Amino acid sequence: MLLPILALFGLANGDTFSTSNIQLMHGIDFDKVIGNQVDDKFSTLTYENFTAWEYGDNYFFADFTHATFKNDKKYEIYAELSPRFSISKISNQNLSVGILKDVYVAGTVEQGDGFQNRLGGLSVDLDLPYFSIFSITQTVRKDYFDEKKICKRHLFGKCL
Numbered sequence: 168m169l170l171p172i173l174a175l176f177g178l179a180n181g182d183t184f185s186t187s188n189i190q191l192m193h194g195i196d197f198d199k200v201i202g203n204q205v206d207d208k209f210s211t212l213t214y215e216n217f218t219a220w221e222y223g224d225n226y227f228f229a230d231f232t233h234a235t236f237k238n239d240k241k242y243e244i245y246a247e248l249s250p251r252f253s254i255s256k257i258s259n260q261n262l263s264v265g266i267l268k269d270v271y272v273a274g275t276v277e278q279g280d281g282f283q284n285r286l287g288g289l290s291v292d293l294d295l296p297y298f299s300i301f302s303i304t305q306t307v308r309k310d311y312f313d314e315k316k317i318c319k320r321h322l323f324g325k326c327l
Contacts, residue, residue, distance in 0.1 A: 185218040209234030223252040223271060240280075249275040251290050251304075268292040273304050283311045 193210040215228040229246035251271040255262045262270055273290035276283065288306030295301045 183219045183221070185216065187214070187216040189214050222256045223250060225250045243280050245277075245279040247275060247277050249273070263294075266293050266295060268294050271304075273306060275306065285309045285311070 190213040191210070192213070193208075195208045210233045212231045212233075213228060214231075216226070218225045226249040227247065229244065232243045232245070233241060234243075235241065251273045254260075254270045254272065256269075269292045271290040271292070273286075273288050275286040277286075286306035286308045288304065290302055290304035293301045293303065
């Protein structure tokens with residue numbers, strides 16, 4: 168949890184670029200898609216950060232949602248942390264060839280009320296015309312959740 172704390176205060180030692188934003192969204196007449204809302208109004212405060220550092224980059228966001236939920240809670244928190252580690256920078260070897268700029272080991276942790284998902288895989292940065300940045304990431308996902316807390320809908324015998 169140290170990375171999100173450092174992200175709140177801008178660049179940490181060794182970072183080359185960092186940008187953050189905060190968004191506040193409030194609305195009414197939302198469909199009850201989530202399945203655990205009592206009314207059709209809610210507000211979400213989102214904090215988002217992207218940081219490029221010496222050996223890769225990180226993307227982080229957290230949603231703080233205020234609403235009236237069936238479980239008598241008034242808020243929910245959902246967050247994702249997605250670091251990428253550059254194989255070129257870690258190995259000190261230039262792996263670029265053709266349109267391939269760099270290869271990364273990539274991961275993501277998704278955390279919410281009653282669940283955590285972990286993703287791991289590879290990512291590539293490509294040098295394409297008309298794009299200053301173009302990345303493709305392929306990951307494998309493993310879900311860890313408490314079905315009693317979040318499972319409201321089923322499809323083919325699986326909890327959604």
